[in-house]
Amino acid sequence: MATITAALVKELREETGVGMMECKKALVEANGDKAAAVKILREAGMAIAAKKASRTAKQGIIAAEVSADGKTGRMVEINCETDFVAKNDGFKAFVAELLADAAGVEDNGLAAAQKAKIDAKIAEIGENIVARRNVTLAVEGTGAIASYVHLGGKLGVLVELGFGKAESAANETLKTLLADLTLHICAAAPLCIERSGVPAETVAAEREIYAKQVEGKPANIIDKIVAGKLDKFYSQVCLLEQAFVKDQDKTISQLLAETGKAIGDELVVRRFVRWQLGA
DSSP, X not given: OOOOOHHHHHHHHHHHOOOHHHHXXXXXXXXXXXXXXXXXHHHXXXXXXXXXXXXXXXXXXXXXXXXXXXXXXXXXXXXESOHHHHTOHHHHHHHHHHHHHTTTOOTTOHHHHTHHHHHHHHHHHTSOEEEEEEEEEEOOSSEEEEEEEETTTTEEEEEEXXXXXXXXXXXXXXXXXXXXXXXXXXXXXXXXXXXXXXOHHHHHHHHHHHHHHTTTSOHHHHHHHHHHHHHHHHHHHBGGGSEETTEEEEEHHHHHHHHXXXXXXXXXXXXXXXXXXXX
16 A cells, blocks of 8 residues: 655645645545546545646746737746745846847757857856746737746746737737736636637546536436536636636636727737746
């Protein structure tokens, strides 16, 4: 039988929000398998959703910038060993350099492209530095890109908004919408833009869990309950169905339609990237 440590119980509690005793019981039943324990808790209706732990695995900074014309956006995650170094002005300046260096570099190719510079910085500060990932978004067609970095570089977002009229890019209402979208994505952590972006295996797993929660009821009742729970799941993970963080009475889809009507254009979120440091 697997040893159930206090640390493992704590991890499960942080991921599910369920009490310590329930988490320990689930881990015992699952023989120490945390993923299986999460499923047990969810089937029992205790855990709302299976989430990855929000704790950061590494120190460092996420940094982002958008070109003056709003057509290109870049984001990098640069890791170091300690929070002390991450907060150092010299390290922050180095991250800014690497962000600029990321221009024209293929996604996740920064570490190789700037190896000499990174090695020199490691020798200078005596602490390991890793250019963990980098991404560039360039507008496809007519549209604009916006970025947002939160918690001193612990969270970062890039989003591309498409629209039909080139002049809309200068509209202040649209600029406000872009800023609101980055803030919302940062706070609400959607997994995808719409339902079609949710992997089929994820939907199947959710459906299985919901059906397990209502075992014993008539089949037609089970189908209705499962469909309702799936709708709620989609409203939590699909950007367009999420309630806007600044106004819970409207969804992001409704916000886009409302803003589009106000400026006389059709607006669509084409893609977004949301990073959490170390995740």
